[in-house]
Amino acid sequence: MVVKELSITLILFLSLCLSCYGTFSNLDEVNEYESCQQRYNITDTDMETEISDQMVRHFKPRLVVNVDDYGAKGLGTDDTKAFRKAWNAVCKSPISAVLIVPERKYLVKPIVFSGPCLSSITVQIKGTIEAPSDTSDWDGKNIGHWILFNGIKNLVVEGGGTIDGKGRNWWENSCKVNKSLPCTDAPTAMTFYSCVDLRVENLRMKNSQKIHLSFEDCSKVQVSYLTIIAPNTSPNTDGIHITRTGNMGLSDCTIKTGDDCISIVSGSRNIRIGNIACGPGHGISIGSLGANNSEGHVANVMVNNVKLTDTSNGVRIKTWQGGHGLVKNILFKNIAMHNVQNPIIIDQNYCDSIHPCPVQKSAVQVRNVMYKNIKGKSASDVAVRLECSSSVPCRKIVLEDIHLVSDGDVTQGLCENVIWDEVGEVFPACAS
Template identity: 50%
Template sequence: MARCSELLAICLCILLMLSWCEALSSNVDDGYGHEDGSFESDSLLKLNKNDDVLTLISSDDNTTSASSTVSVSDFGAKGDGKTDDTQAFKKAWKKACSTNGVSKFLVPKGKTYLLKSTRFRGPCKSLRNFQILGTLSASTKRSDYKNDKNHWLILEDVNNLSIDGGSTGIIEGNGKIWWQNSCKIDKSKPCTKAPTALTLYNLKKLNVKNLRVKNAQQIQISIEKCNNVKVKNVAITAPDDSPNTDGIHITNTQNIQISNSEIGTGDDCISIEDGSQNVQINDLTCGPGHGISIGSLGDDNSKAYVSGINVDGAKLSSTDNGVRIKTYQGGSGTAKNIQFQNIRMENVKNPIIIDQNYCDKEKCEQQESAVQVSNVVYRNISGTSATDVAITFNCSEKYPCKGIVLENVNIKGGTASCKNANVQDQGTVSPRCSSNYFLM
C-alpha cells in the first residue's frame, strides 16, 4: 500500500507540472511573444524569493538593473551637419541620466551633429559611458550663445563616468568666427569672452580617452573642480594664431593624470591654475603653442595655491615657451613642489621660465606681495633655444624663488638670466646662472 501511495503522489506531481507549463505557454502566446517562447517586450521574468512564485516585472520597474544604450538618433538627431540637433541631445541625455541600471549615452559614428550651447547635467542614476563616435559641430552663429557666452558643451555633476571618442569621435568648435572678432586679432574690437568647447565641471572618478578636439572658440577642454581624473590619448589642435585656445585648462582640480596626448594650439598646451594639486603629465607632445604653464596665479591681488605638479616625459617643438610658472605682482599664496623632468625642447623661445612679475595689462604698477614659488626641480631637460635667453628666473625681491634645482640641463643657443632666485646646480648644467646674479 505504501508503494502505491508513493506512485500516486509522483503521478499527481507530474500532472501538476504539465498543467503549469501549459498555462505558462499560453501566457507567452497571449500578448508577450511568439510560439517559440521569445519575448517582444522589454519585460523580464523575475523570481520573488518571498513566495517562490515566478512573476513578470516590467523593465521600467525601479528594481531593474539591466544595462542599456541611449542613442541620440532614437530621439530625432539627424546628424546631417545642418539641422539643429540640440533638443534631441538634451532628450537623450535626460533618458540616459535617469535610466536605472548601467547606461551609455551614444553619439553614433559617421554623422555630424550641429549643436548650440548644451549642458549635460547630473547627478545621474547609473550613467557610466558618454561615447562620442560621430562629430559634434558647434553652431557658428554667435547669437546662439547669447544666454551663455562662456560655454559650448558642459558636462557636470556626474561621478564614475567615462568619456570615450573611440577612433572616430571629434569635437569641432568652428572657432574661426570667434577668433576674427577677438581683440587680440583685431585691436579695434572690444575684448569679449568666447565659449570653451568642452567644460568638465564637478566630476569625480572621470576617465577621458581617445578624444579629438579641434578649433575651439576659446579654451578647448577645461577641467574644473574635479577629482580623480584620467585623460589619455587625446589629440587637440587649433591654428598657432588662434587666440586663447588653451589645449587643456586645469583649475581647482585634484588628482589628475594626463598621458599619451598631442596638443598644438594658439595658447598653452596645458595650463594649470589655482586650486590644482597632484597633477601628473606623462608622454606629452606639445606644439605649436605656449608650452606647459602653471598660472597665471594671483591676478587682481588674489590668493592662489598650486602644488604637487609633475611633468615626466614631454616633447615641445617651436613653442613660445617651454615649461613656465607665471604669477602676478600683488598676489599671494604658494606654487610649490613642482617637477619637470625628461623633457626635449626643439626651437623653443623660452625653454625654462619663472616670472613672478607677469603682467598682461597696458600699465602695471610695482607691488610688494607675490605668490611664493618654491621647491621646483628641472631634471634631464635638453634641446635648443630660439632666443638668446634659454633660462629665465625673474623672481620677486620680497618673495624670491626658493629651492630651485637644475639637474642635468643642457639647452643650447641661449644664456641664463637669474634674478632673486636660490638656484642649485646638479650634474651637468648649461647654461648656468652667473655668479653676479642675486642668489639667495
C-alpha cells in the same frame, strides 16, 4: 578565467532571464530585468559573487541609448533637443548606461549635461559634434560654455570621434586679433565641472572658440589619448585647462594650439602629466596666478616625458605682482625642447595687459621646483630665465642635468631673486 560553480537558483535565473542580462534600449526593458530579479530574489551582488569577473562584464546589464533614437538627424540641422532627451534617458537609468553618438556630423548648440545621475554613464562619441558658427546662438546663454558636463560621478567620455568648435568667427572678433575691438569672453568647447571619477579618452578636438577642454572642481580624473588642434594664430585656445582640480592623470596627448598646451591654475593639486607632444603653442604653464591681488595655490605637479616643438615657452610658472599664495612641489623632468623661445621660465612679473602693470611688493611664493634632464634647442639666447620677486624670492629651485643650446654666440641663463642649486651638468648656468 574559470567560472565558479553556479547555484541551481542562479542557473534558473540565467536560463529564464538571460535576455534581461546584456544591453537595453529603453527603460521598459530595464524594468522587466528588475522584475525578473525580484521574482527569483537575485541581486547584482549575487551575480558578481557567483560568476567570474569576465562573465560579469559580459552579462552585466546596461542601457544603450542612441541619439538618433531621440530625433537626432546628423544632417546639419539643430540636434540639441535630441541630445538633451538622450542624456535625460541615460541619467535616469538605474543601471549603467551608454550614450552613443554615431559616425555622422551633429550640429549642437550650447548644452548642459547635468547630474547627479542614478548610475555610471559612458558617452561614446564616434561621429562629429559641431558647434554653430553663428555667435548669436549664445545670446541669452552662458557665453563661457559650449558643452558642459556638470555634477556627474562615474562618467566616461570616449569613442574616437571629433569635437569641432568652429571657432574662426570668435577668433576674428577677439581683441587679441583685432585691437580695435573690446575684449569679450568666448566659449570653452567642453567643460567638466564638479565631476568625480571621470575618464576622458580617445577624442579629437579642434578649433575651439576659446579653451578646448577644461576641468573645474573635479577629482579623480584620468585623461588620455587626445588630439587637440587649432591654428597657432588662434587666440586663447588653450588645449587643456585645469583649475581647482585634484588627483588627475593626463597622458599620451598631442596638442597644437594658439595658447598654452596645458595650463594649471589655482586650487589644483596632485597632477601627473606624461607623454605629451606640444607645439605650436605657448608650452606647459602653471598659472597665471595672483591676478588682481588674488590668492593662488598649486601643489604637487609632475610633468614627465614631454616634447615641445616651436612653442613660445617650454615649462613655465607665471604669477602676477600683487598676488599671494604658494606654488610648491613641482617637478619637470625628461623634457625635449625643439626651437622653443623660453625653454625654462619662471615669471613673477607676468603682465597680460595693454597697460603697464604697477610694481607691487606682494607675490605668490614659488618654492621646491626641480628641473631635471631637460635638453634641446632654444630659439633665444636666454634658455633659462628665472625672474622672481625681489620681495618674495623663489626658493629651493633645483636645476639638474640641463643642456640647452641656441644658435647665438652665447646661450645664457638669467636668474634674479632666486635661491637655486645646480646638480650634474647644467648649461647654461644661472647668472644673476
